[in-house]
Amino acid sequence: MNIGDFRSGVREWLAQHDLTPGPDHSLDGQVAQLARVRRELYDAGWMRYGWPAEVGGLGGPAVLRAVLGEEVATRDLAEPGIYSMIEVLAPTMISYAPPALAAEMVPLLLSGAEQWCQGFSEPGSGSDLASLSTRAEPRGDDWVINGQKVWTSLAQYSQRCVLLTRTAPGHGGITAFFVDMDTPGITVRPLRTMHGIDEFAEVFFDDVVVPGSRMLGRPGDGWQLAMDLLPHERSTCFWHRIAHLFERLDRLIDAMPNADASLPA
DSSP states (O other): OOHHHHHHHHHHHHHHSOOOOOSOOSHHHHHHHHHHHHHHHHHTTGGGBTSOGGGTOOBOOTHHHHHHHHHHHHTTSSOHHHHTHHHHHHHHHHHHSOHHHHHHHHHHHHTTSOOEEEEOOBTTBSSOGGGOOOEEEEETTEEEEEEEEOSOTTGGGOSEEEEEEESSSSGGGEEEEEEETTSTTEEEEEEOOTTSOOOEEEEEEEEEEEEGGGEESSTTOHHHHHHHHHHHHHTHHHHHHHHHHHHHHHHHHHHSTTHHHHSOO
16 A cells, blocks of 8 residues: 555545544543554554554555554644654564564554553663663573663553663663563652653562563663664654644644734745
8 A cells, every 4th residue: 555545545534433532631531542542543454554464464664654643643633742652662572572472462552452661761871871770680581670760651551661671781781671560569650740740650670570581682682672762762753743743833823813914925
């Protein structure tokens, strides 16, 4: 399917299906609306385009995913920042998770059945991510994790976390895991920001046991995983936000009385 046909099909489908958000504009309401939008688009097939068949996708170029996100964002159907987390975490799972784990988990994210978060920043490791200190130590076939993450978006709503840990010194000593957020020893404390919304959280790990099968890549692959993940966060995520902001700007211009006459020649 080419991009033009895909966009036309999405627009026609959205015109026939009312996904307008309800009256609850709180963070709880936004997360519930996000799950609803993902579920409806997944069931209709649109959310599956641009993803490989190995994880339940329907194939096609990745740009189809960006087009879908643009159409969602410009209609205010879901907050673009949290919608675009799909584009940050799903590609990471596809690239680094064992194939069977990716095939099981990625459809849960795409379909809205689950929300995920990423555990990167720490109280002493934000801009200097490579200095992170959350430790993972081997114990038989498992790993035991201790430490703290901060500024973890939507952690209180998430069922899973892509987590960076330290297993050895230096950049080559960072290892990633895919962690179930209901594992004993995990504590999530939402952080209230200056705009009154607790979209971020602190996450504490106290003797959290994670199976070795949940490692993403190999020991020491965590830094490369992070470098592969961040371009997704800085590309499609901003595509959605920019589309959303341009649409709002167009609405403001249209709402101005005598808009054309007020603009300089």
